[in-house]
Amino acid sequence: AVVSTQSTGDLRNFELGFKLTHIDATDSEITDVGSRYLRNAINLQHVSLAGCRFITDTTLPNLLSSAEAGSLLSLNLSRTNITLEAVEILAELTSLRRLNLTDCRFLVQHRELAREVLSTELKPCKVII
Numbered sequence: 103a104v105v106s107t108q109s110t111g112d113l114r115n116f117e118l119g120f121k122l123t124h125i126d127a128t129d130s131e132i133t134d135v136g137s138r139y140l141r142n143a144i145n146l147q148h149v150s151l152a153g154c155r156f157i158t159d160t161t162l163p164n165l166l167s168s169a170e171a172g173s174l175l176s177l178n179l180s181r182t183n184i185t186l187e188a189v190e191i192l193a194e195l196t197s198l199r200r201l202n203l204t205d206c207r208f209l210v211q212h213r214e215l216a217r218e219v220l221s222t223e224l225k226p227c228k229v230i231i
Contacts, residue, residue, distance in 0.1 A: 121145045128178075129153040134160040144171040150178040152202070159188040169195040178202040180230075186212040193223035203231045 122143045133156040140146065146168035151157045157179065168174040174197050185208040192201065201220065203209055209216055213231050220229045 137161040148176040157182040162191040176200040180204040
């Protein structure tokens with residue numbers, strides 16, 4: 103199932119066991135609080151939260167269930183408010199094959215450190231910072 107927040111309006115209606123595989127919430131108003139509805143979506147393969155200005159480090163634990171299930175392959179967090187502290191959580195998303203963190207304003211000063219850590223921890227993953 104592919105869901106866009108532009109078509110559904112929000113994520114509250116997703117039930118446990120729903121086989122959601124793709125989410126494109128690019129430039130939406132999703133928040134850290136709203137992202138908690140992703141916890142039960144263990145089949146997520148591709149998630150784009152690009153440009154979601156209310157997304158911070160707090161969102162990342164909500165994606166761990168998909169990563170632990172080995173399904174999360176692609177994560178786009180570009181233009182969000184992710185910080186260097188998030189790198190530790192991102193390094194746990196070992197199923198990732200593509201991670202986009204471009205233009206995260208709180209990572210700009212730490213770009214090289216983040217790239218080094220993530221490239222080491224997520225070897226098969228293409229990390230874009």
